[in-house]
Amino acid sequence: xxxxxxxxxxxxxxxxxxxxxxxxxxxxxxxxxxxxxxxxxxxxxxxxxxxxxxxxxxxxxxxxxxxxxxxxxxxxxxxxxxxxxxxxxxxxxxxxxxxxxxxxxxxxxxxxxxxxxxxxxxxxxxxxxxxxxxxxxxxxxxxxxxxxxxxxxxxxxxxxxxxxxxxxxxxxxxxxxxxxxxxxxxxxxxxxxxxxxxxxxxxxxxxxxxxxxxxxxxxxxxxxxxxxxxxxxxxxxxxxxxxxxxxxxxxxxxxxxxxxxxxxxxxxxxxxxxxxxxxxxxxxxxxxxxxxxxxxxxxxxxxxxxxxxxxxxxxxxxxxxxxxxxxxxxxxxxxxxxxxxxxxxxxxxxxxxxxxxxxxxxxxxxxxxxxxxxxxxxxxxxxxxxxxxxxxxxxxxxxxxxxxxxxxxxxxxxxxxxxxxxxxxxxxxxxxxxxxxxxxxxxxxxxxxxxxxxxxxxxxxxxxxxxxxxxxxxx
Amino acid sequence: xxxxxxxxxxxxxxxxxxxxxxxxxxxxxxxxxxxxxxxxxxxxxxxxxxxxxxxxxxxxxxxxxxxxxxxxxxxxxxxxxxxxxxxxxxxxxxxxxxxxxxxxxxxxxxxxxxxxxxxxxxxxxxxxxxxxxxxxxxxxxxxxxxxxxxxxxxxxxxxxxxxxxxxxxxxxxxxxxxxxxxxxxxxxxxxxxxxxxxxxxxxxxxxxxxxxx
Numbered sequence: 001x002x003x004x005x006x007x008x009x010x011x012x013x014x015x016x017x018x019x020x021x022x023x024x025x026x027x028x029x030x031x032x033x034x035x036x037x038x039x040x041x042x043x044x045x046x047x048x049x050x051x052x053x054x055x056x057x058x059x060x061x062x063x064x065x066x067x068x069x070x071x072x073x074x075x076x077x078x079x080x081x082x083x084x085x086x087x088x089x090x091x092x093x094x095x096x097x098x099x100x101x102x103x104x105x106x107x108x109x110x111x112x113x114x115x116x117x118x119x120x121x122x123x124x125x126x127x128x129x130x131x132x133x134x135x136x137x138x139x140x141x142x143x144x145x146x147x148x149x150x151x152x153x154x155x156x157x158x159x160x161x162x163x164x165x166x167x168x169x170x171x172x173x174x175x176x177x178x179x180x181x182x183x184x185x186x187x188x189x190x191x192x193x194x195x196x197x198x199x200x201x202x203x204x205x206x207x208x209x210x211x212x213x214x215x216x217x218x219x220x221x222x223x224x225x226x227x228x229x230x231x232x233x234x235x236x237x238x239x240x241x242x243x244x245x246x247x248x249x250x251x252x253x254x255x256x257x258x259x260x261x262x263x264x265x266x267x268x269x270x271x272x273x274x275x276x277x278x279x280x281x282x283x284x285x286x287x288x289x290x291x292x293x294x295x296x297x298x299x300x301x302x303x304x305x306x307x308x309x310x311x312x313x314x315x316x317x318x319x320x321x322x323x324x325x326x327x328x329x330x331x332x333x334x335x336x337x338x339x340x341x342x343x344x345x346x347x348x349x350x351x352x353x354x355x356x357x358x359x360x361x362x363x364x365x366x367x368x369x370x371x372x373x374x375x376x377x378x379x380x381x382x383x384x385x386x387x388x389x390x391x392x393x394x395x396x397x398x399x400x401x402x403x404x405x406x407x408x409x410x411x412x413x414x415x416x417x418x419x420x421x422x423x424x425x426x427x428x429x430x431x432x433x434x435x436x437x438x439x440x441x442x443x444x445x446x447x448x449x450x451x452x453x454x455x456x457x458x459x460x461x462x463x464x465x466x467x468x469x470x471x472x473x474x475x
Numbered sequence: 476x477x478x479x480x481x482x483x484x485x486x487x488x489x490x491x492x493x494x495x496x497x498x499x500x501x502x503x504x505x506x507x508x509x510x511x512x513x514x515x516x517x518x519x520x521x522x523x524x525x526x527x528x529x530x531x532x533x534x535x536x537x538x539x540x541x542x543x544x545x546x547x548x549x550x551x552x553x554x555x556x557x558x559x560x561x562x563x564x565x566x567x568x569x570x571x572x573x574x575x576x577x578x579x580x581x582x583x584x585x586x587x588x589x590x591x592x593x594x595x596x597x598x599x600x601x602x603x604x605x606x607x608x609x610x611x612x613x614x615x616x617x618x619x620x621x622x623x624x625x626x627x628x629x630x631x632x633x634x635x636x637x638x639x640x641x642x643x644x645x646x647x648x649x650x651x652x653x654x655x656x657x658x659x660x661x662x663x664x665x666x667x668x669x670x671x672x673x674x675x676x677x678x679x680x681x682x683x684x685x686x687x688x
Contacts, residue, residue, distance in 0.1 A: 017661045022640050025658055027665050030673065037558065039508045050652065053662075055684075057673050065506060081506035088508055093684050100682040107679045118679055132557040132581060146581055148559035149510075150588035150651070158655045159671075160662055164638070196493060197551035200580055230554070232580045250677040296493055296554075317492045317549060324491075417502050436497040436555060438520045 003271030005168050006237050007203045010143040010268070014126050016160055023164040029125035030057060031155045032111050033098070035085040036064040036417070037130030041153035042092040054159045055097035059120055062086055062103045063110045065417040068380055068407035072419070073103055082418070096156075109383020109409040112136040112350040116220065117385050119249025123238040123265040128155055133350045133433065134233075135226040139219035140246075141238035141268045143203070146227065169202035169231055170276035173210040175285040180467035182360070183218030184352060184431065184450035186210060186282075187225040188290035188300045194280055196298040199231025202278065205270060206236050210284035216245040217356035224351045225433050228297040237269035291337050291463055292435050292448040294325035299435075301337060303453070303465045309333040328437055329445050330425065338463050340447070341373065343426040345458040346440070348380030348407075349414035352431035352451050355386055361455035362395040364471050370403035371461030377404045378420065380412040404458070416441045429457035477590045478648035482571045483617040484544030488608045489534060494548060495555035496582060500564050513560055514567030539612050547604055548575040552593075553582025562589045572618045574625065576601050587644050588651070592618065594625060594635040607631070620646060 004012070011026065018024040031054075033041075038060070045052070052058065065082035067073050077083035086103070093100040101108045107118060112133050115121040121137045127144035128134060130152040137144035147161070155161055173186055191198075204226050211222065219236050226234025243262050246252045253261050288302040299322070301308070310322040310333065326333060331340070347353070347361050358381060370377045379399050381387035387409055390396060396406045413420040414432035422428050422444035431454050432439075435446035449457065456464045504516045521533045529536040546565065552575040553561060562585045565573065573586070573593045586593045596604070607627065608614045617626050620642065626632040643649065 016665045017658045023638075025655055025661070027662070027669070027671070029671055036505050040510050040559075043509065048652070054671070057671060059673075079506070084508060085506050090682075093682065097684045099684065101680070102682055105680040105682070107681065120673065130557060130559075132555065146557035148557055148562075148581060148585035148588060150559060150585065154652050154655065157652045158662060159666075160655055160658075162651055162655060164640075196554055197577065197579065200551070200577065230551070230579065248677075250679045251673060251675055253674070254676055296495070321492050415502050417505060434495075434497070434555060436495045438501055439497055442501070442520055 003274040005270040005274045005276060006141060006205055006235055006268060007143060007166070007168055010124060010126065011165065013124070023162050025160045026126060026163050028128055028155050028159055028161055030059065030115070030120060030127040031159070032115055032127065032129035032134070033058060033060045033152065034063050034111050034129070034131065035089040037149050038092065038152055039085060039088045040149050041130070041156055044153045045156055050157045052096040052098065052156045057159060058098045058156070059115070060089055060093050060098050061101040061108060061111050061114060062089060064411045064415060066103045066410040067418050068410050068412050068420055070408055073408055079418070106384050106388070109385065110350045110353065110411055112224065113353065113382035113386065116140065116216070117249070117383055119246055119252035122246065122252065122261070123242060123268050128161060132227045133224050136220050136224040136350055138223040138226065138233050138235040139216060140242055141235060141265065143233055143235065145233040166203040166232070167201050167277040169199055169204040170279040171204050171206045172208040172279065172281045173206065173284050174208040174281065175210060175283050177210050177213065177284045178287065180289055180452070181284070181287045182450040182452065183214050183221040185287055185290045186284065187222045188292065188297065188448065189287050190280070190282060191225065191229045191297050192290070192300040193282065194229050196228060196296050197230040199226065199229040202231045204229070204231040204234040206234060211236060212239070215356055216241060217354040220354065221351055225297065228433060238265045289450060289453050289466055291453065293329065293331060293337065294322065295328055295435055295437050297433065297435060297448060299325055300448070303337050303463060305337055307331045307333050307335045307337070338465060341427065341462045342429045342447070342457045343375050344422060344428045345370070345374060345377040345454050346380070346413040346428055346430040346432065347451050347454050348378065348382065348412050349432035350382065351433040353380060353382030353386065355389060357431065357451040358386070358390050358395050359393070361451040362398045364452050364455040364469070365402040365404070365459060366398045368402055368459045370458045373461040374458055375426070377458045378407060378413060379404050380407045381409050383409045413440055415439065422446070429454045429463065476648040476650060479571070479590055479592055479620055479645040481617060481619045482544065483615060484571065485540070485542055486545045486547050486604065486608045486614050486616055487534060487540040487543035488547045488605050490549065490605060492549040493551045493554055496553055496558050496561035497555055499561035500558060505558060505560060507560070510563050512567065513564035514569065517564035517568045544569050545572045545574065545616055545618065546570045547601070547608060548573060549601070550576045550598070552578050554579035557581045559585045559588070562586050562591055566591055574601065574604065587641055590645065590648065592620060592645055594618065596625070596633050596635055600633045
């Protein structure tokens with residue numbers, strides 16, 4: 001047998017039906033749904049008189065529009081449209097037998113956070129969700145990607161998806177990550193290098209020493225933002241780090257069944273000599289903390305850099321896009337990144353709201369206070385499970401004492417569908433994944449950074465190079 | 476779904492690379508329960524000034540492009556969020572065809588679920604169409620799906636590539652789910668062979684609506 005990539009192994013083991021020259025029907029092991037992109041799918045299903053084929057493989061959660069203040073979570077939801085979506089999800093789950101983590105569940109959280117946290121996500125699976133950041137789950141060696149609502153309906157009805165084979169992209173990050181450089185900086189640097197459409201048509205697999213050295217939390221950050229480089233799915237072959245993370249989680253088999261599962265999971269890697277359609281290599285040792293300056297995640301530079309001149313790009317389309325981005329962002333070309341002041345800080349989202357992220361940020365702000373010029377500094381844990389653990393470790397107190405708001409779990413200011421919105425023309429240091437125009441609020445200005453970079457910006461009131469700080473958490 | 480064969484219509488140019496789906500349908504409109512009414516929302520923040528007054532500087536509001544049904548766009552159209560609300564908006568506004576050098580994967584896929592043809596031409600061909608659209612008021616194109624051609628009335632003709640299976644879906648207006656359900660026995664056989672389950676070994680706080688069913 002010719003050597004196979006990890007992607008090809010998972011693909012081959014999920015083909016239900018295939019005809020030459022046509023897309024295949026592939027089986028879906030886990031279907032995750034949320035209130036935002038599922039109501040029309042359930043409505044379509046019911047209009048055609050179709051049933052949910054495998055409610056037991058479908059998991060629902062309320063995350064996109066949930067309030068993150070404790071008071072608003074227990075009172076009736078004031079946003080009528082959001083309330084109707086929550087009610088629709090609850091009703092759809094009740095009628096079809098789908099398990100639901102509603103906003104009062106102590107296991108509630110962002111869909112891509114709770115899947116791995118509860119062990120619903122396991123190596124070798126195919127996972128889909130009506131959300132582009134489904135790529136997060138690829139950190140466990142799964143084939144996971146975002147789908148549209150029509151495909152949500154398709155998976156509900158058939159537990160399958162019509163798919164064509166993707167091309168494969170190997171991203172190798174060799175060497176040791178320098179102090180102050182996190183998983184977020186690695187993925188931002190990758191997107192800066194390949195561009196936001198560099199991975200289009202591909203499934204990415206990450207490898208190399210810097211990736212292997214990452215915790216599962218860091219690996220999830222990498223796979224999460226794969227979609228921002230154009231590839232629909234990103235994967236990392238499972239290893240001891242993965243198995244240790246999974247052992248004992250609620251949906252993970254126990255005892256001998258776990259050992260058997262691990263034996264199978266160990267085969268999930270790309271064979272020696274497996275061919276990728278494209279390979280990209282980076283040296284971790286060359287990387288510095290990253291900050292985006294524009295209106296897509298590829299518009300990024302090192303913290304030591306400056307806002308670029310539109311004329312520094314060769315392509316006239318890029319020049320135009322840069323000009324338009326600088327205008328929207330209210331930035332002057334040539335400004336040093338560290339001179340950019342920040343109004344609000346958001347540490348949260350499916351990219352960076354896990355325990356590693358919160359611990360690192362908390363250590364950095366311990367005993368300090370957010371700058372007077374900062375209007376709001378939000379910490380939004382990715383799940384209630386993470387929130388509870390962080391509170392056990394006293395992180396909430398550290399953040400509160402430093403002037404941060406400690407919130408309940410949800411998507412929050414990453415997408416601004418609840419009350420957590422970045423006001424017009426205000427500038428954020430945000431650990432989220434998209435700096436598109438209007439993403440965090442109409443006319444808002446987003447700079448994507450790592451949790452330690454966001455925490456440091458909150459304390460200083462502007463971006464700072466965390467490598468200059470004498471704190472252990474940037475190690 | 477409405478089948479697609481040929482379409483003749485006026486072209487509207489959107490001269491911007493990397494147009495993301497957040498721009499097509501911003502987040503505040505994702506709290507909908509139906510697929511309807513997104514045409515009014517399309518490109519909301521670019522299109523409207525406060526109070527939903529049309530922004531005269533945005534191309535969609537130029538009187539010369541009123542009634543367009545072909546959207547001419549640039550590289551990596553539809554990147555970002557998987558929201559199908561974006562193609563719902565494109566279709567509901569009245570566009571049947573998009574022409575661009577390239578598309579983001581999820582958006583591209585979503586177009587075919589909604590009877591929209593996302594045609595890909597080379598950068599140079601797209602540039603030529605931008606110039607012609609700019610020069611000639613009411614510039615029209617005829618898009619012929621069976622022949623995979625895009626032509627104007629002055630003799631210009633470009634060919635576009637499309638996977639045969641994608642073409643068939645649009646030509647016949649196929650319902651994917653219906654087609655997949657024809658393989659019901661294959662799905663059942665796969666499930667038997669692979670015993671797909673999601674067992675909970677330790678209680679979590681979940682509404683378990685499966686119980687008692």
